[in-house]
Amino acid sequence: MLLLLFLCPGDANYNKEKDINLEKKTTGGGLEEFLVSPRKQNWTRCGDKMCQCKGYQARCVNHGHHLTYIPRFKQKITKLNFTGNYLPFIDNETFTNITELKLACLVLRNSSIQNCTRNAFNGLKSLRSLFIRNNTISSMELINCLSGVTKDLNNLNLEFIYLDKPWDLDLDKIMTDSKIDNLHLRNIEITHYNQSKLSTFKHVEIIRIYKSSINTITLDYSSTLKKLEFAHNPFSEFPTFCVNGYAYFPHLTYLNLRHNNIQSIKSELLTCMKFLTQFHIDNNRIHLIESNTFSNLPKLFLVSISYNGPDMVLQEFAFNSSSLKELYLYDNDIYFVNGKKHVNKDAFQYCTQLEELSVSSNHFGFTTNQMFEEIFGTLVNLRSLSVAHGGLEFLPSFIPKYLKKIEKLLFSGNNIIHIQEGYFNNLNSLKIIEINSNKIATVKQNTFSLQFLKQVKSIDLSNNTFSCNCELLWFINFLKTSPIRKRFNHFPKEYICGSPTVFKGKQLLQVRLSERICLTMYHIIIITVLTEILLLLTISFVYRYRWHLRYIMYVARFQRIRSHRLLNGGVNYKYDAYLSSCDADFDDVIYHELVPRLEGNMGLRLYIPQRDGQGNKIDQIISKMGVSRKVILFLSDKYVEDRYCEFEASFAYNKYINEKRDLMIAVVLKELRAKNVTKTILKILAVDNNIKWGWDEESLELFWLKITTAINNMDDLIVE
Ligand SMILES: *[C@@H]1O[C@H](CO)[C@@H](O)[C@H](O)[C@H]1NC(C)=O
Numbered sequence: 148m149l150l151l152l153f154l155c156p157g158d159a160n161y162n163k164e165k166d167i168n169l170e171k172k173t174t175g176g177g178l179e180e181f182l183v184s185p186r187k188q189n190w191t192r193c194g195d196k197m198c199q200c201k202g203y204q205a206r207c208v209n210h211g212h213h214l215t216y217i218p219r220f221k222q223k224i225t226k227l228n229f230t231g232n233y234l235p236f237i238d239n240e241t242f243t244n245i246t247e248l249k250l251a252c253l254v255l256r257n258s259s260i261q262n263c264t265r266n267a268f269n270g271l272k273s274l275r276s277l278f279i280r281n282n283t284i285s286s287m288e289l290i291n292c293l294s295g296v297t298k299d300l301n302n303l304n305l306e307f308i309y310l311d312k313p314w315d316l317d318l319d320k321i322m323t324d325s326k327i328d329n330l331h332l333r334n335i336e337i338t339h340y341n342q343s344k345l346s347t348f349k350h351v352e353i354i355r356i357y358k359s360s361i362n363t364i365t366l367d368y369s370s371t372l373k374k375l376e377f378a379h380n381p382f383s384e385f386p387t388f389c390v391n392g393y394a395y396f397p398h399l400t401y402l403n404l405r406h407n408n409i410q411s412i413k414s415e416l417l418t419c420m421k422f423l424t425q426f427h428i429d430n431n432r433i434h435l436i437e438s439n440t441f442s443n444l445p446k447l448f449l450v451s452i453s454y455n456g457p458d459m460v461l462q463e464f465a466f467n468s469s470s471l472k473e474l475y476l477y478d479n480d481i482y483f484v485n486g487k488k489h490v491n492k493d494a495f496q497y498c499t500q501l502e503e504l505s506v507s508s509n510h511f512g513f514t515t516n517q518m519f520e521e522i523f524g525t526l527v528n529l530r531s532l533s534v535a536h537g538g539l540e541f542l543p544s545f546i547p548k549y550l551k552k553i554e555k556l557l558f559s560g561n562n563i564i565h566i567q568e569g570y571f572n573n574l575n576s577l578k579i580i581e582i583n584s585n586k587i588a589t590v591k592q593n594t595f596s597l598q599f600l601k602q603v604k605s606i607d608l609s610n611n612t613f614s615c616n617c618e619l620l621w622f623i624n625f626l627k628t629s630p631i632r633k634r635f636n637h638f639p640k641e642y643i644c645g646s647p648t649v650f651k652g653k654q655l656l657q658v659r660l661s662e663r664i665c666l667t668m669y670h671i672i673i674i675t676v677l678t679e680i681l682l683l684l685t686i687s688f689v690y691r692y693r694w695h696l697r698y699i700m701y702v703a704r705f706q707r708i709r710s711h712r713l714l715n716g717g718v719n720y721k722y723d724a725y726l727s728s729c730d731a732d733f734d735d736v737i738y739h740e741l742v743p744r745l746e747g748n749m750g751l752r753l754y755i756p757q758r759d760g761q762g763n764k765i766d767q768i769i770s771k772m773g774v775s776r777k778v779i780l781f782l783s784d785k786y787v788e789d790r791y792c793e794f795e796a797s798f799a800y801n802k803y804i805n806e807k808r809d810l811m812i813a814v815v816l817k818e819l820r821a822k823n824v825t826k827t828i829l830k831i832l833a834v835d836n837n838i839k840w841g842w843d844e845e846s847l848e849l850f851w852l853k854i855t856t857a858i859n860n861m862d863d864l865i866v867e
Pocket residue numbers: 155157158159206208228229230254256278
């Protein structure tokens with residue numbers, strides 16, 4: 148019935164083990180009552196008013212010399228925390244007040260224990276967990292204490308015990324046939340660990356020995372041991388877990404050797420443990436991972452070898468494993484360059500199951516794109532990759548090329564200057580990106596696709612050295628207006644201009660850079676460039692004259708038609724709108740999103756050259772634009788570069804000027820590069836009703852509102 152009472156809720160360290168124990172022992176009755184009942188109650192005074200009780204727990208804390216005995220309790224107590232009182236002498240009388248209680252858990256902390264008789268604990272038959280911490284006691288007296296403890300004890304926890312000499316941990320002698328399954332020792336001097344002195348622990352599953360000055364280790368067989376931790380000790384030899392392939396701990400699943408002084412991992416001393424799933428050996432002095440170190444551990448899924456080195460070398464097939472999923476190699480002073488003294492290009496071959504890799508805080512300043520591909524190109528199942536603080540100067544191309552399943556990319560604290568256009572666009576699972584604290588100067592509209600920004604959960608570009616000039620205008624406006632900005636971590640506080648001097652140190656959000664100013668700047672550049680180009684044009688592009696001549700004739704004819712139309716009070720156009728767009732943009736947005744809505748929902752009659760055009764293109768442009776009420780121009784870089792589009796644009800503009808018709812609706816599909824803002828485009832954009840294609844839902848709404856208003860404006864003749 149009291150199967151679970153050995154648990155001591157309240158101790159943080161021990162609680163971690165609770166899950167393991169719960170799994171194993173939930174069959175006992177009365178469990179719910181024990182675990183659930185104390186929760187809603189308050190602590191009330193008890194035990195000669197020196198203690199507090201709640202449910203089954205009692206604590207008598209910090210009375211120093213005023214509390215020198217264990218009081219009587221009226222309540223049914225199973226856990227007693229006796230901390231910071233004065234109990235220098237423990238004998239068979241000490242616990243008489245609680246022997247009737249079925250006490251399962253006893254904590255004796257800071258209680259100045261000095262002497263202990265062999266029979267002191269004899270009365271506590273139900274004890275399952277015993278914590279003794281922070282007491283100065285001779286090893287003789289400690290042995291006395293433990294020898295009287297019931298054999299049914301499961302959990303023994305000794306911490307900060309200051310003995311007169313190192314302890315040999317010979318528990319066989321004093322705790323024969325003990326049912327201990329969890330032995331935890333910390334800060335208690337044990338220079339030599341000898342497993343054979345624990346051979347009567349037939350049930351032991353967890354042994355943890357922290358900060359206990361272990362220098363040497365001799366192991367012996369235990370079929371029950373599942374979890375072993377020797378951490379923060381000074382030993383330097385890799386313990387001999389295997390002898391000729393025979394395992395001392397055949398069922399070990401978890402091995403932690405952190406913070407010791409080990410210099411090499413000897414695979415032949417490790418690979419006999421076929422059930423090993425986790426291996427931690429951080430903070431040692433490992434500087435070489437040999438070929439196939441882990442290849443014979445079929446259940447291994449986590450290896451953590453961080454804070455080792457210096458100059459760690461990774462040999463070919465170092466991580467060959469058919470099961471490894473998580474690998475942590477940060478801060479090992481590894482130079483990720485090919486070569487015997489550094490990283491063999493095949494070091495990460497044959498560990499294709501790997502899902503999480505951290506190689507942060509190593510050296511990537513000399514790693515070329517090709518080396519990245521060779522070293523990491525086969526890790527196609529990676530979900531999380533961390534290459535932070537490594538002096539990396541660029542975003543390596545192997546990531547978009549091979550890591551199609553990647554969800555998390557961490558690049559903080561490098562020297563990355565530039566995010567390649569569309570770098571992330573095809574990483575459909577990517578959710579978290581950190582490129583904070585790098586040297587990114589600009590982010591443009593094409594850096595991320597809208598689709599990508601919609602899918603990503605968190606993106607951190609904080610603490611970069613942004614150049615707050617016209618190139619960044621789109622990003623600044625985007626951060627000011629788009630709801631997606633919430634996904635940008637640490638915005639706005641840590642998004643700061645690094646240049647120019649006027650804006651240095653200012654938040655991006657505070658920068659006032661209007662589109663008008665930027666356009667004027669383009670204007671100045673463009674006009675100078677254009678004057679030169681124009682000269683060339685007049686000489687070489689005679690070809691164009693044909694269209695213009697044709698146009699001039701058309702305009703002359705039109706003047707007559709216009710006066711005629713005005714006289715008759717307008718005209719019935721054949722089409723509501725003429726769609727002028729370049730072929731490259733046509734499929735994406737225009738044909739699939741705009742056309743169905745304009746034709747289907749709004750019932751407009753559209754003329755679409757790509758769909759409806761036949762015969763000579765120039766003739767078509769001239770005649771069809773003449774019978775369309777509006778001309779919608781979808782501007783983009785490709786548009787400007789296409790000579791038919793260019794013609795359509797200038798034709799429409801000239802119609803606007805000459806016929807005095809408000810016919811143009813300019814839609815900026817993609818922000819134009821400076822060189823593409825030609826004179827005609829500039830003039831078109833200056834006719835003030837141009838509309839931007841939306842990036843997010845807000846601007847999409849705005850787009851539709853504007854375009855609907857523009858098309859519905861029947862009053863298209865500008866009457867003088
Ligand atoms: C016992 O009480 C002390 C002092 O309040 C507390 O720090 C400790 O966490 C409690 N529990 C255990 C298991 O030590």
